[in-house]
């Protein structure tokens with residue numbers, strides 16, 4: 001049965017942000033239910049875009065996803081015409097201005113708990129309120145937000161497993177949370193958009209029209225990066241066939257284990273509820289892969305609530321006793337950082353991960369852990385430097401998960417890796433890329449190396465490097481640090497922080 005508008009609001013504006021789809025879209029569904037005329041807008045926010053390089057994969061992804069969204073909105077409206085409004089402006093000025101131009105009574109949107117987004121939304125709210133307009137926020141980006149999952153004492157969880165158990169229990173108690181709120185909406189209230197400033201009257205501008213460049217070949221660098229709901233659906237279709245194997249395959253970067261759906265969750269081109277529903281159904285059917293994948297989605301909610309309750313993590317360690325850690329600084333540290341960024345540390349698995357990131361904007365989760373551990377515990381550099389680099393490079397960059405992941409690896413975070421647990425980049429390589437297939441793909445200068453030397457070329461037996469045509473320092477660097485010495489320094493660094501000695505020092 002189609003839900004028809006109740007017309008309790010004559011005119012409404014739906015503000016799309018990180019939710020670039022029309023299906024299962026709570027804010028759009030509610031606006032269409034309540035209003036007689038509904039406009040849809042996306043703001044290419046000058047304040048955010050100004051800080052990005054002229055060629056940015058995520059901006060290209062957003063632009064292409066907007067074109068996809070425009071098609072979806074038109075299909076929902078059920079008639080041709082211009083329906084999506086796209087503006088290049090400061091969102092906090094443009095939303096109140098557009099709301100006044102269209103004379104809407106209310107703006108509908110999905111909440112975003114990144115501290116900067118919350119502050120911006122509060123300012124928009126005040127300006128709309130001053131004009132006599134309402135702003136209605138809905139949950140979409142996570143399954144449980146803010147104070148929905150608390151301990152029995154009413155405090156936020158600081159440990160993942162009990163949080164996950166509480167999360168699963170809450171979902172079990174409220175299965176309706178996974179209901180699709182968009183399959184039966186009537187889009188006839190979608191109104192014709194005012195003419196925009198873009199060439200040929202297009203709804204969505206070309207990249208150049210708002211100051212960005214296309215990729216040299218016009219396509220995103222990563223074959224897995226397919227924009228829009230259309231792209232997300234195609235990726236999901238492929239992934240569901242492998243979901244049951246996720247548990248076995250996910251840790252091996254040379255295997256097609258993970259879903260690559262992070263970027264679609266980041267920009268909301270797929271609905272999180274839909275993915276949780278899919279995983280939950282498979283869990284009921286006994287799939288171990290689905291169970292582990294669902295856990296990963298719970299980690300995502302976990303880090304979002306950490307950020308909400310502890311916004312200090314944006315600039316500081318979650319654990320106050322880690323703020324005085326003495327990370328390496330100065331020209332030598334800068335040179336090591338540059339080698340790490342470029343994928344030239346001399347540790348092949350670390351370099352392969354960094355080169356995958358630089359070339360595609362994606363990095364496999366195992367390698368995010370290995371490279372982050374290497375930066376903080378082998379190079380002794382602050383997690384903030386790595387966090388900022390990932391933030392610039394990752395297609396699926398999310399403040400909450402990136403910060404959580406970095407603080408986990410650096411042992412400064414919430415339910416983090418214990419500080420005395422230090423990944424050995426060579427044994428990680430032997431374990432998770434046993435044949436060196438991933439290394440050979442991303443570090444081609446080592447491709448001809450045989451056997452174990454692929455994991456640690458400086459340990460090659462006489463003749464092995466020559467046979468592979470590799471000269472260390474000429475073709476590939478020697479290790480920039482000695483892992484055993486670096487490990488000892490890290491244990492000292494954390495020990496000096498005065499949080500007590502470990503009961504047992506563990507190698508990973």
Ligand SMILES: Cc1cc2nc3c(=O)[nH]c(=O)nc-3n(C[C@H](O)[C@H](O)[C@H](O)COP(=O)(O)OP(=O)(O)OC[C@H]3O[C@@H](n4cnc5c(N)ncnc54)[C@H](O)[C@@H]3O)c2cc1C
Pocket residue numbers: 250258259260261262263265296297299300301303363364365366368369372390394396397398399401402403404405406409
């Ligand atoms: C140092 C570091 C930085 C990270 N930065 C980010 C980031 O900026 N954005 C981001 O989405 N994830 C981040 N992660 C978590 C994880 O690595 C990625 O979510 C995952 O690799 C994305 O690939 P996928 O979509 O193929 O994941 P899949 O393995 O298919 O997982 C499905 C989804 O679950 C969520 N997820 C999986 N693992 C985690 C996790 N550990 N924490 C939170 N959510 C998770 C993601 O939304 C992911 O898309 C980071 C991890 C580390 C160690």
